[in-house]
Amino acid sequence: MNEGITTKLMQLSSRLEELNSLLSSETITSDLNNYRKLTREHAEIVPVVELYHAYQLSEHDIQTAQEMCADAEMREFADTEIRNGKEKLTQIESELQKLLLPKDPSDEHNIFLEIRAGTGGDESALFSGDLFRMYTRFAERQRWQVEIISQSPSEVGGYKEIIAKIIGHGAYSKLKFESGGHRVQRVPSTETQGRIHTSACTVAVMPEADEISDIILNPAELRIDTYRASGAGGQHINKTDSAVRITHLPTSIVVECQDGRSQHKNKAQAMSVLAARIRDKQMHEQRAKQAATRKLLIGSGDRSERIRTYNFPQGRISDHRINLTLYKIDQIMDGDLDDLCSALLSEHQAEQLAAMGE
Secondary structure (H helix, E strand, C coil), X not given: CCHHHHXXXXXXXXXXXXXXXXXXXXXXXXXXXXXXXXXXXXXXXHHHHHHHHHHHHHHHHHHHHHHHCCCHHHHHHHHHHHHHHHHHHHHHXXXXXXXXXXXXXXXCCXXXXXXEECCCCHHHHHHHHHHHHHHHHHHHXXXXXXXXXXXXXXXXXXXXXXXXXXXXXXXXHHHHHHCEEEEEEECCCCCCCCCCEEEEEEEEEEECCCCHHHCCCCHHHEEEEEECCCCCCHHHHHHCCCEEEEEECCCCEEEEECCCCCHXXXXXXXXXXHHHHHHHHHHHHHHHHHHHHCCCCCCCCCCCCEEEEEECCCCEEEECCCCEEECCHHHHHCCCCXXXXXXXXXXXXXXXXXXXXX
């Protein structure tokens, strides 16, 4: 293990002792915000320090076995212990490196999920509905909550566009690599000659800002329009100017919300989506600068970038960023995204480790 990592681990060990002392103090609970902050930090450090202690124990076991080599009768046993110990050290060191990787501050945030139909007409709208169901089922498996912010249903089913908020611990960490172009190859229900059609949708996954104040929203730079909502929703929703459209003039980002009954609720939801979109734009600009000097294995997250193909006749899903193909399309479309999410995260961590080694 290199000196830099060892120094970092020793610092974390000292910090954990300090946190244990602070959290055992009777006065700490008087400041709840500070208490939550310290307990969160404690929970993050404990797994790293425990693994470091396991590394130190393995080092000690190897040293003990090396001392046993002087005894001819124990040499074979000692050699086996040394070999097993070194293999364990290598494994622990790899796990420690991953735990020490820089954490994305947005990983634990809720997300806004936006799905838009692209090329392919009605079939694209139907596929956007299938994608939304896939993410909804995944959210259900995680025991997350899904709230529809706005939707524009297609005449044949599915959506021209749908925006939803997914509320759950670690939602962004699991779904942040879903942004991009999703292509589908299948025989549409309206196809009479059995020909395979290719359609596409775009997906955007944006972390919710901690507070609206995280993003500077100058009222002078906002144009807020109210209008009567359209579509289903009963008599009330169509008789009052409850729908809200907010335009952020500097970026020309437009957010509309009309699913709520009250103008106040729609405005609050629209402001949250606007803050997330502005933050997302800032994050993409930052990634673009990084990508100028280094090609990210997980892709740029650009909406126009084709990231995945869903081939129904062959029963396969291919993620083009990491050359992964899975023949379990029915399970994935039903929300079983664990294999995809894990593979994308592993590749991202490998990219980070490679960058650390340069």
